[in-house]
Amino acid sequence: MADDKRVVVLVSGHGSNLQALLDAAAERGSGMTVVLVGADRPGAFGLERARRAGVDTAVVRPADHPDRPSFDLALRDVVAAARPDVVCLAGFMRILGPAFVGAFSDRILNTHPSLLPAFRGAHAVRDALAYGVKVTGCTVHLVDEQVDHGPVLFQAAVPVEPGDDEDRLHGRIKQEEHRLLPLAVRLVAEGRVRVEGRRARIVAAEEVAR
Numbered sequence: 497m498a499d500d501k502r503v504v505v506l507v508s509g510h511g512s513n514l515q516a517l518l519d520a521a522a523e524r525g526s527g528m529t530v531v532l533v534g535a536d537r538p539g540a541f542g543l544e545r546a547r548r549a550g551v552d553t554a555v556v557r558p559a560d561h562p563d564r565p566s567f568d569l570a571l572r573d574v575v576a577a578a579r580p581d582v583v584c585l586a587g588f589m590r591i592l593g594p595a596f597v598g599a600f601s602d603r604i605l606n607t608h609p610s611l612l613p614a615f616r617g618a619h620a621v622r623d624a625l626a627y628g629v630k631v632t633g634c635t636v637h638l639v640d641e642q643v644d645h646g647p648v649l650f651q652a653a654v655p656v657e658p659g660d661d662e663d664r665l666h667g668r669i670k671q672e673e674h675r676l677l678p679l680a681v682r683l684v685a686e687g688r689v690r691v692e693g694r695r696a697r698i699v700a701a702e703e704v705a706r
C-alpha cells in the first residue's frame with residue numbers, strides 16, 4: 497500500500513528471518529512493505545526468497561570496493577535510494593561503519609543469536625555451547641557503531657537441551673527471532689521506540705505524535 501512503512505532488509509545467508517518479515521508484511525493490514533533486500537554476496541539464499549516474493553534485490557560486495565569505508569558508503573547509497581523507514585539486519589554478517597549507521601540512526605535493527613552482551617560476534621551459538629551455558633537465546637536490538645551493542649528491544653531465553661548441537665540449538669533460537677523481529681520492525685516503523693541512552697522504551701501508539 498502507498499502509505500505502508502518501508503522496510504529494507506540486509507542478509508548474508510539463508511534468510512529465514514527475512515522470510516518471517518516477508519510473511520508478516522504480507523499479512524492484511526500489516527502497514528509495512530519490504531521494499532528492498534540487500535546482500536553482500538550474490539549466492540545468499542535470502543535474495544531468492546526476495547525474488548519469489550517480488551521484492552527488489554541488490555548486491556553490494558565488499559570485494560568490489562577498495563576498503564571498508566567505501567563499501568559502507570556504497571551500501572548506504574543503495575539502501576538510502578529505497579527510502580527506508582526501517583533497516584533490518586537479518587543475518588547480515590558484516591560490520592557497518594559510521595557512514596551507514598549515521599545515515600539511519602535509531603532506525604537500524606539487528607537480530608543476534610545470544611542474550612547480549614554474552615557471546616557477541618559471528619559464532620554466538622557455537623560459543624555459547626562451548627562455554628557450557630544452560631540458557632541462551634536471542635536479542636533484537638538497535639544498531640549503533642559498536643558490534644552487537646546498541647539498545648536492546650527484545651530478548652528471549654532458550655534453554656540448552658542435552659544433546660544439542662549448534663544446528664539444533666540455533667533452530668530453536670531462530671524460532672524466537674522469527675517471532676520478535678517482525679514485532680520490533682513494526683514498532684520502529686511506527687515510531688514507537690524511544691531511545692534514552694542504552695535503553696529503548698516502547699511507547700503507546702497514542703504517544704507517538706507527542
Ligand code: GAR
Nearest residue numbers: 509510511512513587607608609617
Ligand atoms: C540469525 O540467527 C541471526 O541472529 C544471526 O544469523 C542468523 C541468520 O539466520 N546473526 C548473527 O549471528 C549476527 N551476528 P537466517 O539467515 O536464517 O535469518
